[in-house]
Amino acid sequence: MIENLTPQQCWDVLQQNPAAVLVDVRTKMEHLFVGHPSGAVHIAWKEAPDWQLNSNFVAEVSHNIPDLTAPILLLCRSGQRSLDAAKALEAVGYRRLINIVDGFEGPLDTNKHRGxxxxxxxxxxPWQQS
Structure with a gap:
């Protein structure tokens, strides 16, 4: 089962559980230039410019997080790519998957701006920018 939690709830999980890992699934450019949560592991789900799925995504997660019971919190721009990535990890046996609702930048406002x-x-x- 994939949980959907708010950013604040996810921060609380990270603070309370040292085994929890935050995975940023956005593109390399988003991660570097838009900013990213401090301490996040970056493993892109899709990559620009062609937006193809990263065929090594599951293998990269498995390499970084071999424990199938560790809480994995997944973050993208607004919450959709991270949900898709969570489903892929669920299919290979990861048990505690958490999608961060609204992602890093949140939904569009009436002016079509995020954040x-x-x-x-x-x-x-906590976040940082490269």
Missing amino acids: NLGGWRFCGL
């Missing part, structure tokens, strides 16, 4: 209504950064959680 004003929700998401990791909006909630004031």
